[in-house]
Amino acid sequence: MLAFLIRRIGQSLFVILAMAAIVFLGVFLIGNPIDVLLAPDADQAERAQAIQRLGLDKPLWQQFLIFLADLARGDLGKSFVHGTSAVGLIFERLPATMELALVALVLAIVVGIPLGVMAGLRGESWVGRSIMTGSIVGFSLPNFWFGIMLILFFAVTLQWLPAGGRGPTGHIFGIELSLLNPAGWPNLLMPALTLAIYKISLVIRLAYAGTREAMLQDYVRFARAKGLSRSRILGVHVLKNILIPIVTVLGLELGSMIAFAVVTESVFAWPGIGKLLIDSIGRLDRPVIVAYLMIVVALFALINLIVDILYSVLDPRVRLADSGN
Amino acid sequence: MTDVSLKTALPQEKVETPFARFVSDYCSNPVSVAALAVVFVLIVLSALAPWIAPQDPYDLTQLSIMDNMLAPGERSMEGKLYLLGTDDQGRDMLSAMFYGLKLSFFVGIVATAVALAIGVVLGITAAYFGGRIDTVIMRIVDLQLSFPAILIALILLALLGKGVDKVIIALVTVQWAYYARTIRGGALVERQREYIDAARNLALPAHRIIFRHLLPNCLPPLVVVATIQVAHAISLEATLSFLGVGVPITEPSLGLLIANGYKYILSGKYWVSVYPGLLLLLTILAINLVGDRLRDLLNPRLKA
Numbered sequence: 286m287l288a289f290l291i292r293r294i295g296q297s298l299f300v301i302l303a304m305a306a307i308v309f310l311g312v313f314l315i316g317n318p319i320d321v322l323l324a325p326d327a328d329q330a331e332r333a334q335a336i337q338r339l340g341l342d343k344p345l346w347q348q349f350l351i352f353l354a355d356l357a358r359g360d361l362g363k364s365f366v367h368g369t370s371a372v373g374l375i376f377e378r379l380p381a382t383m384e385l386a387l388v389a390l391v392l393a394i395v396v397g398i399p400l401g402v403m404a405g406l407r408g409e410s411w412v413g414r415s416i417m418t419g420s421i422v423g424f425s426l427p428n429f430w431f432g433i434m435l436i437l438f439f440a441v442t443l444q445w446l447p448a449g450g451r452g453p454t455g456h457i458f459g460i461e462l463s464l465l466n467p468a469g470w471p472n473l474l475m476p477a478l479t480l481a482i483y484k485i486s487l488v489i490r491l492a493y494a495g496t497r498e499a500m501l502q503d504y505v506r507f508a509r510a511k512g513l514s515r516s517r518i519l520g521v522h523v524l525k526n527i528l529i530p531i532v533t534v535l536g537l538e539l540g541s542m543i544a545f546a547v548v549t550e551s552v553f554a555w556p557g558i559g560k561l562l563i564d565s566i567g568r569l570d571r572p573v574i575v576a577y578l579m580i581v582v583a584l585f586a587l588i589n590l591i592v593d594i595l596y597s598v599l600d601p602r603v604r605l606a607d608s609g610n
Numbered sequence: 611m612t613d614v615s616l617k618t619a620l621p622q623e624k625v626e627t628p629f630a631r632f633v634s635d636y637c638s639n640p641v642s643v644a645a646l647a648v649v650f651v652l653i654v655l656s657a658l659a660p661w662i663a664p665q666d667p668y669d670l671t672q673l674s675i676m677d678n679m680l681a682p683g684e685r686s687m688e689g690k691l692y693l694l695g696t697d698d699q700g701r702d703m704l705s706a707m708f709y710g711l712k713l714s715f716f717v718g719i720v721a722t723a724v725a726l727a728i729g730v731v732l733g734i735t736a737a738y739f740g741g742r743i744d745t746v747i748m749r750i751v752d753l754q755l756s757f758p759a760i761l762i763a764l765i766l767l768a769l770l771g772k773g774v775d776k777v778i779i780a781l782v783t784v785q786w787a788y789y790a791r792t793i794r795g796g797a798l799v800e801r802q803r804e805y806i807d808a809a810r811n812l813a814l815p816a817h818r819i820i821f822r823h824l825l826p827n828c829l830p831p832l833v834v835v836a837t838i839q840v841a842h843a844i845s846l847e848a849t850l851s852f853l854g855v856g857v858p859i860t861e862p863s864l865g866l867l868i869a870n871g872y873k874y875i876l877s878g879k880y881w882v883s884v885y886p887g888l889l890l891l892l893t894i895l896a897i898n899l900v901g902d903r904l905r906d907l908l909n910p911r912l913k914a
Contacts, residue, residue, distance in 0.1 A: 300756070418641075427868075430868055568769040
C-alpha cells in the first residue's frame with residue numbers, strides 16, 4: 286500500500302509539473318512576458334526595471350525555475366484589474382464554485398440513481414424507454430442554452446426564482462456559503478440544476494447498465510429464493526453493487542464540473558472562479574488566468590489522487606494489479 | 611451446361627453482404643432512421659443556406675436597423691415577413707440560423723476529420739510499434755484526457771484569439787486523444803492476428819501493414835466515436851462562441867446567436883436565443899441518436 290501511495294503521489298506531482306511547464310511555455314513564450322506581468326500603461330523605465338527584476342534576460346530554464354519557485358510560494362503576481370494577489374482572488378471565489386459543484390453532484394445522485402434503477406428494472410416498458418431517451422436528450426442539451434431556458438421559464442415567465450447572482454449567504458470559518466442561509470437557496474437552484482443535467486444523464490446510464498447486469502446475477506436470484514422483499518433486494522444488494530462504478534465516475538467528474546462551472550457561472554452571473562476566468566480572459570488579466578490554471582490543475586490532481594486511493598481501498602484488485610506490474 | 615445452371619441458381623439465392631445486413635439492422639429501429647433522416651436534412655439545408663435563406667445575414671447592405679428585434683411573424687416596413695423574428699441588428703433569424711448551422715457543421719466536421727487523421731496515425735503507430743513510442747504517446751493522451759475538453763479549448767483560444775480556424779485548432783487539440791486511445795485499443799488486439807503475421811512474413815513495409823491491413827480492421831469502434839465526437843465538437847464550438855472566445859461576431863454560429871439573444875431574455879424577447887438553441891439541440895440530439903444506434907450495432911459484446 287505504501288509503495289502504491291508513494292508512486293501515485295509521485296505521478297500527481299509529475300502531472301502538476303508537466304502542466305506548469307505547459308502553462309509557462311504557453312503564456313510566457315506566446316504572449317510577451319512583460320505584457321503578462323506588467324500593467325499595460327507602464328512606461329519604458331518601468332519595463333526595463335521589470336525585465337531585470339523578473340530575470341527575463343536569463344536563459345529559459347532559469348526562468349522556468351523562478352516560475353516554479355514563485356508557484357511554490359503561492360505568488361503568481363497581482364491582478365491587473367483588481368490590484369490584489371491573483372492566487373488570493375481565486376481562493377476568495379473558490380467556495381462559491383465548490384458549493385455549486387457539490388450541490389450539482391448531490392442532485393445528480395438523488396435524481397439519477399432512482400431513475401436509472403427504475404429504467405434498468407423495466408427496460409422494455411414505456412417508462413424505461415422514456416427515461417433512457419430522456420437521458421440522451423440530457424446528454425445533447427447545450428448546457429448554456431438549457432440555463433437560459435430555465436431563466437426564461439422560471440425567472441421571466443413565472444417569476445418564481447431569481448435570474449442570477451448569488452443572493453444572501455451565511456458565514457462559517459470566514460467562508461461565505463449560500464447553503465447556510467435558506468434565503469440564498471432559490472439563487473442556487475437553477476445554476477445547480479444546469480450544472481447537474483449532464484451528470485444526471487450520466488448517472489442514469491450507469492445505474493441502468495449496472496441494474497440490468499446485477500439483476501441477472503446469482504446473488505439476486507438467491508436473495509429472491511430466500512424470500513427477501515423486493516425493496517430489500519434493490520436497496521441493499523443491488524444498490525451496493527452498482528454504487529462502486531457510480532462513485533468512481535462521479536468523483537472524477539467533480540473535476541470536470543468545476544471546469545464546466547465556467548459556462549454555468551457565466552449564464553447565471555454566479556461569482557465563482559469560472560466567471561472570474563471568463564472575465565479575466567475578456568480583460569486580458571493574465572496573472573489571474575495563470576493562477577486559475579495552476580490551482581485547477583492542482584485541484585484535479587488532488588481529486589484524481591483521492592479517487593484512486595479510495596478505489597484501491599474499495600477494490601483490492603486495483604492495488605494488487607498495480608503492484609504486480 | 612454446368613455453367614448455365616450456376617448462373618440461374620445464383621440470383622435466386624440472395625446473397626446478403628455484411629453491409630446490407632448492417633443497413634437492414636439499422637433500419638429496424640424507427641427512431642434511428644428518423645434521426646439519420648434529420649441529420650441528412652439538416653446537412654442539406656445548411657449546405658443550401660445561400661440559396662434558400664430569405665436574406666444573406668453577412669451582407670450588411672441587406673440589413674436594416676429599423677427592423678431590429680421584430681417578434682416572430684412580424685413584417686418589416688417594406689412588408690417583408692420575418693417568420694422567426696429578427697435580432698438586435700435587424701437580421702432575419704431564420705436566415706441567420708441556416709448560416710449558423712452551416713458554420714456549426716463545417717467546424718464540427720472539419721475538426722473531427724483532422725483530429726481523426728492525427729489520432730489514428732499516432733494511436734495505430736503506438737499500438738503497432740509498442741515500446742517507448744507507445745509509452746510516450748499514451749502518456750500524453752492520458753495527461754490530456756484527465757483534463758476537461760472545455761478547459762483546454764478555452765485556454766487555447768484565450769491564447770490564440772478568436773476565429774473559425776482557431777476554433778478548429780482548439781477542437782482538434784482536444785479531440786485527437788480520444789481517437790488515439792480508441793484505435794490503439796482495437797489495434798493491440800488485431801496486431802496479434804495471423805494476417806498481420808502473414809503480412810510481416812511477406813516483408814511488407816510497416817506503413818503498408820499499418821494502413822492497408824491493420825487500419826481497416828480497427829474501424830468499427832472508430833466510426834462510433836467519430837459520430838459522437840461530431841456532436842461533441844458542435845456543442846463545444848457553440849459553448850466557446852457563447853463564452854465569447856469562439857467565432858467572430860461577423861460570422862455568427864448558433865452558439866453566438868444564442869449569446870446575442872441572452873441579453874434580451876430578461877425583457878421577454880425570447881426568440882433570438884430560443885430558436886437557434888432548438889436547432890442546435892435538434893442537431894446534436896439527432897447525431898447522438900445515430901451514434902448510439904451505431905454503438906449498439908457495432909459493439910461485438912452485445913451481438914452474442
